[in-house]
Amino acid sequence: MALKQWIRDTFGGYRVRRVKSIRTQLSCKFDIGPWRRPGLDGIDVRLAEIFGFSREGTFIELGGNDGLQYSNTLLLERELGWRGVLIEGVPELAAEALRNRPKAIVVCAAVTAETDFGIVAMNDLDLVSTISGAPGRVCVATTTLSTVIDNVMNGSAPDFLIIDVEGFEMDVFAGLDLTRHKPRWMLVETKNEETITSLLHPKGYELIEKLSHHDYLYRLGNYDLTP
Template identity: 30%
Template sequence: MKKRLKLTIRTARALLQAFAFRLTAALGRRGPSRSCQIPELRTILQSCLGNVKRGVFVEVGAYDGEKFSNTSWLADNGWRGIYVEPSPEFAGLCRRRHCLNNVEVVNSAAGESEGEAVLMQMGSLSTMSASTFDAYQHIPWAKNQMDSRLEQKTTRVQTLDSILGAHSCPSGFDVLVVDVEGFEESVFRSFDLKRWRPRLMIVELCDVHEELNVTAELADSARRVRSRILAAGYQEVYRDHINTIFAVPECAGLQPINASRRSAA
């Protein structure tokens, strides 16, 4: 009963956000959400993409479509979006949050191959990575969330290539976000960067994270993803303790952003 009430409250909040943020966008005041982890995101997008009014984004690991989202403000401002979220509960919240926007919500995980997998659902820390799950058990703030919210769910897995193809995503789309709590390498293994060539990518990589990089398997996986992206011709324009932004060299006005926050590659 308590869980059902909580979900009802979150659903109502998502619908209120849908209307409130669209109104804010209509007034020309909708920027990145307060919970967005990259304070400079608006500046970075304008520097790298120019003044794009109706772009296309894909966010893998959408959660509820608002909290910690890098793209909800783009959807509110008229961009077309594809949200990929493995949890049925969170995918439902995402649909309600964006019920007035030009977005599609895919209730599936993105991974290396088609099939099924176990999702360790625990709010915004939900993961399909065993290494991440193990690491969280040794981090106090993460373990508290695990202890109170952990549920195991079986989820469908599709390759990102197949998801984009099924939803008629154009090659060279504007922004790709991949935030899947340590499962990033599985997403990129089957993702054809040469074919899709998103202009800007925001990827959660933990190889410089002060707590998560103590796990060698996680840190090595993140380094391999970073190397794969750089080998595909992308340039790193921003890095903090958990997020890295990569851009194609031909992006408008491409310049390193806030270089003081970037660590050595």
């Protein structure tokens, strides 16, 4: 018997939206369903749990890779109807992300403290990329996170921001105007948690949970995504 039909028969009267939420929770718990969890260390599933399996949120994933490998937004997008932006500085990976994630907006750029165009050092090993023969230096646009939010998201900060830039977190934050753009949740990969926390705490963010050895989840005030 199909899972959705079983839920309808068991919990009769539930709306389809509720059915999908239950299906997603079961899929996450038992690792079933048409997708396979790409998130490293089960972070994507933990995020879905923390967000209460909330549906139809918005995200920006900085360090989008190919849109599949180790993505912490794929589950949110495919199973919970979230929409958002993938930012990837390696052109080959950005092209793959465009193919792999047709529902997402893909931005090929290096996010820094200023918007410009120039030569940016892109070491594929440092970026945990796996492009065969990737050049050490590529010519890509550089932009700020606030510029992306203004131009791609009409100035509205996402519910969830992921920053995974292999040590360049402070450059990214230098280009994010937190007086205008305040994501509700932020997941930051960093080896300098104290520095990031010291930066974000005065802006109203609280460190909620350490999700892996270097991944830290911050929440703005008492904001909650749970239904």
